Amino acid sequence: MLNQSFNGGIVIPNPHPVETVEIILAPLPDKVVLPLQQRIGDEASPCVKVGDKVLTGQVIAKTQDHFCVPIHATISGKVVSIDDQIIPHKSGLKSKCITIESDGKDQWEEHKGCGSDFLHCDQATMIEYIQSSGIVGLGGAGFPAHAKLEGIQDCHTLIVNGTECEPGIMCDDALMQHHPREVIRGVEILLHICGAQRAIIAVEDDKQEALNSLLMYCHNDRISIEQIPTKYTSGAEKLLVKALLDIEIPSGGFAIDTGVVCQNVATTKAIFDAVVDNKPLVSRIVTVTGSGVESPNNYEVRLGSSFEHIVSMSNPNTNQHAVRMGGMMMGVDVETTNTPICKITNCIFVNNLEERASTQECIRCGRCNQACPVDLLPQQLYWYAKSENTDKAMDYNLADCIECRCCDYVCPSHIPLAEYFSFAKALHRKTTEDQYRTDIARERFEFREYRLERNKRERAEMMAAKKEELKKKMANDKAQKDKIAAAMARVNKTKKASDDA
Amino acid sequence: MHSNALNTNQIMRQVIYALALGIGAAYTFFGWGVILQIVLAVVTAIVVEFSFLSLRKLPVKPAISDGSAVLSAVLLAISIPSIAPWWIIVVGTAFAIIFGKQLYGGLGNNPFNPAMLGYAFLLVSYPLQMTTWASEFLNLSQAINAIFNLTSVDALSGATQLDEVKTQLALGKVINELEVHSISQAWINAGFLLGGLYLIARKVITWHIPAAFIAGIVFVSSMLYLIDHQIYLPMQNHLMLGATMLGAFFIATDPVSASTTPKGRLIYGFLIGVLVVVIRVFGSYPDGVAFAVLLMNITVPLIDYYTQPKVFGK
Incomplete structure (x- = not known):
């Protein structure tokens, strides 16, 4: 057990525990809906048309951006539409999706990877396979996996995150219990790619079975498996690095800045599949839980299936439900179970609709600063976020808030603090952008004024110079004229004199 | 999603309940x-x-x-x-x-x-x-x-003990000649002390402010007593007379007007304790809890700003 944990954090018991953690293979869906907009990066452009036949694992959309991953068909069948559909996002907005109707055959496209003797493959090929197989962080953040692995210089430790600290979610627990071999082999692949000396698989101390099954398959002395205390937010990358290695990743920095690479266990398993077989990511394990279902469970399900497809297998009751994707702390509420499962859908919470506890005034009791895992003062941030004084909120390190909602959880006045902070961050971004724009505009204007002024001045100077010159010339001319006149006078005089004579 | 811990209404109610012992003691005497x-x-x-x-x-x-x-x-x-x-x-x-x-x-x-x-x-x-x-x-x-x-x-009716001491000292007497003990005040203070400990145990308040408050009183009163025990009351009198325990556990801990950072709470509590003794001894009012608390309320934004905990990764 480790003792160099971070401050704060909260212990929340699993609200819907199960006896044994299993994985049920969900039947093939009749159709899948695959959003073209991934969590990060540009919207992909489709490379199939409506009516095309597609095979499972076939690339159906991609982007130019190397940072992004391509999108694969997750079943074989026919493309029936490319249009706007509801996607699991807190905005509730629709986004462009490709809909494929299943032919029931699940015919795969040919694919070939490094094979089980993967150590002969070079790193670049492996990373290429990881990218082309569409692997993103499956823990919930959806960060493209290859982007974390490219160009690594000095990496001393690889951390594989099996903490799954949000109460209720058990898909990673199930994966570690039922696919320990793939996880361990995946860790070896990652060690090979990032060149780290050692790897640590972090498992929470309430997942004893997962630990046991990993230990059974782990025969590599560069890989250690460590238990960490079950505490919410221990799964957050920065806090996990602190808990395991006692390294504090600097504010605004990344794990790799301190020589650490982090990947989630489910991502590691997907990387194993991608490297060994070059098999695209077409399915994932999803937990269905909540007060609205009788039998919470984990399902291995094709991406793009609707939430309803697996929720219906968990015996939902007949009450009105509030549906949430992701954990009960950091997840997002979605409108209906008619939403497609995507790569970051680790969990679906189906809760009986309950009235939200009414909010009261902040009494500055400070319970939130005790719970904050990054040692902020949420009560002060709240004060400034509420009054939209974002500069002052930034002074109180608003930017370091990880929006884990520990403060919400402990607030005796039930204030949705993290929502205020998310809003204040967005507001700050906007005002700084606006400020930047007005600064630019002002500078432009000022330069224009300066330029006009300068032109005017230069013109005036030029005119003055010309005038001077003209004057001189005129003066010269006058002198000349005088001379001529004098000469003429002289001539006349002599003429007159000679005439007289 | 909220914890099952006390909500704001329950916190207020707990504080009112915790006052019962002290109020009971006051009732017994008055x-x-x-x-x-x-x-x-x-x-x-x-x-x-x-x-x-x-x-x-x-x-x-x-x-x-x-x-x-x-x-x-x-x-x-x-x-x-x-x-x-x-x-x-x-x-x-x-x-x-x-x-x-x-x-x-x-x-x-x-x-x-x-x-x-x-x-x-x-x-x-x-x-x-x-x-x-x-x-x-x-x-x-x-x-x-x-x-x-x-x-x-x-x-x-009569004056309080602290008032009486002040009057007698003004008349030129020394502490030894006075009988400075008040059963009623000691019991009332003990009642509020116990109630306060209950609040800490129930996690309604944290220990920081009361502990620092008492430390402030102990510090200044012992210093003064060491300087001249003829005219300055010993520490135990300051602790068990007047509104000391009520102030330490129930008044200075009002979260709204108190400092909210852990370090800030220590500074805030300690300085209230210091001010309480200073006002009692050198001021013209018999007790100083109210003025000490109000004075320190003014400094709270400053204390909070300069005692922010170190943020993770900074």
């Missing part, structure tokens, strides 16, 4: 006046809060049921003499609620502790009534007579 003052204060607080919220066109029920007005009223009622005339507590409570809280925008927005603002207002405006304490147990009819000015209370 009688029914204590209870009557509390009743008058609570009724006034609710009426004032109700009318003010109606004037501001705000929902009344959530604000009344949060218990904060009642708590302020009870704190003020047990701070003033149990035989003070009825209008004292009525005016004081109304002042506390209106000027101490509602004019700043209600619960959570007040920079000063409302009860202490009310107390300071009363002490400055009506010093005679505010320093005349019951000298024995009064039964219900005696208490009613005293509070509603039906009969003279001179026979039943």
Whole structure:
């Protein structure tokens, strides 16, 4: 057990525990809906048309951006539409999706990877396979996996995150219990790619079975498996690095800045599949839980299936439900179970609709600063976020808030603090952008004024110079004229004199 | 998704419950006046809060049921003499609620502790009534007579121990000649101390402010006692006389007007303790808790700003 944990954090018991953690293979869906907009990066452009036949694992959309991953068909069948559909996002907005109707055959496209003797493959090929197989962080953040692995210089430790600290979610627990071999082999692949000396698989101390099954398959002395205390937010990358290695990743920095690479266990398993077989990511394990279902469970399900497809297998009751994707702390509420499962859908919470506890005034009791895992003062941030004084909120390190909602959880006045902070961050971004724009505009204007002024001045100077010159010339001319006149006078005089004579 | 811990209303209620021991002790020594003052204060607080919220066109029920007005009223009622005339507590409570809280925008927005603002207002405006304490147990009819000015209370009243010490010292006596002990005050302080420990155990308050408050009192009073034990009271008298324990556990810990950072709370509590002794010894008022708390309330934004904990990764 480790003792160099971070401050704060909260212990929340699993609200819907199960006896044994299993994985049920969900039947093939009749159709899948695959959003073209991934969590990060540009919207992909489709490379199939409506009516095309597609095979499972076939690339159906991609982007130019190397940072992004391509999108694969997750079943074989026919493309029936490319249009706007509801996607699991807190905005509730629709986004462009490709809909494929299943032919029931699940015919795969040919694919070939490094094979089980993967150590002969070079790193670049492996990373290429990881990218082309569409692997993103499956823990919930959806960060493209290859982007974390490219160009690594000095990496001393690889951390594989099996903490799954949000109460209720058990898909990673199930994966570690039922696919320990793939996880361990995946860790070896990652060690090979990032060149780290050692790897640590972090498992929470309430997942004893997962630990046991990993230990059974782990025969590599560069890989250690460590238990960490079950505490919410221990799964957050920065806090996990602190808990395991006692390294504090600097504010605004990344794990790799301190020589650490982090990947989630489910991502590691997907990387194993991608490297060994070059098999695209077409399915994932999803937990269905909540007060609205009788039998919470984990399902291995094709991406793009609707939430309803697996929720219906968990015996939902007949009450009105509030549906949430992701954990009960950091997840997002979605409108209906008619939403497609995507790569970051680790969990679906189906809760009986309950009235939200009414909010009261902040009494500055400070319970939130005790719970904050990054040692902020949420009560002060709240004060400034509420009054939209974002500069002052930034002074109180608003930017370091990880929006884990520990403060919400402990607030005796039930204030949705993290929502205020998310809003204040967005507001700050906007005002700084606006400020930047007005600064630019002002500078432009000022330069224009300066330029006009300068032109005017230069013109005036030029005119003055010309005038001077003209004057001189005129003066010269006058002198000349005088001379001529004098000469003429002289001539006349002599003429007159000679005439007289 | 919220924890099952206490919510704001329950926190306020817990504080009121925790006052019971101290109030019980005060009742034992001063009688029914204590209870009557509390009743008058609570009724006034609710009426004032109700009318003010109606004037501001705000929902009344959530604000009344949060218990904060009642708590302020009870704190003020047990701070003033149990035989003070009825209008004292009525005016004081109304002042506390209106000027101490509602004019700043209600619960959570007040920079000063409302009860202490009310107390300071009363002490400055009506010093005679505010320093005349019951000298024995009064039964219900005696208490009613005293509070509603039906009969003279001179026979039943006197100054507090701290007041008495001040007067005697001014007359040139030294501490050794005085009998500085007051069973009633010691018991009342003990009651509030126990109630306060209950609040810490229930996690309603943290230990920081009370501990620092007491440390501040111990520090200054022992220093003074070392300098001259003829004219300065020893530490134990400062701890067990006046409003020390009430102040340490119930007044300085009012979260709204106190510092909120862990380090800030230590500084805040300690300096209140220091000020309490300084005001008692060198000031012209017998007790200093109210003024010490109000003075330190002013410094809270500054303390909070400069005692921010180190943020992760900075």
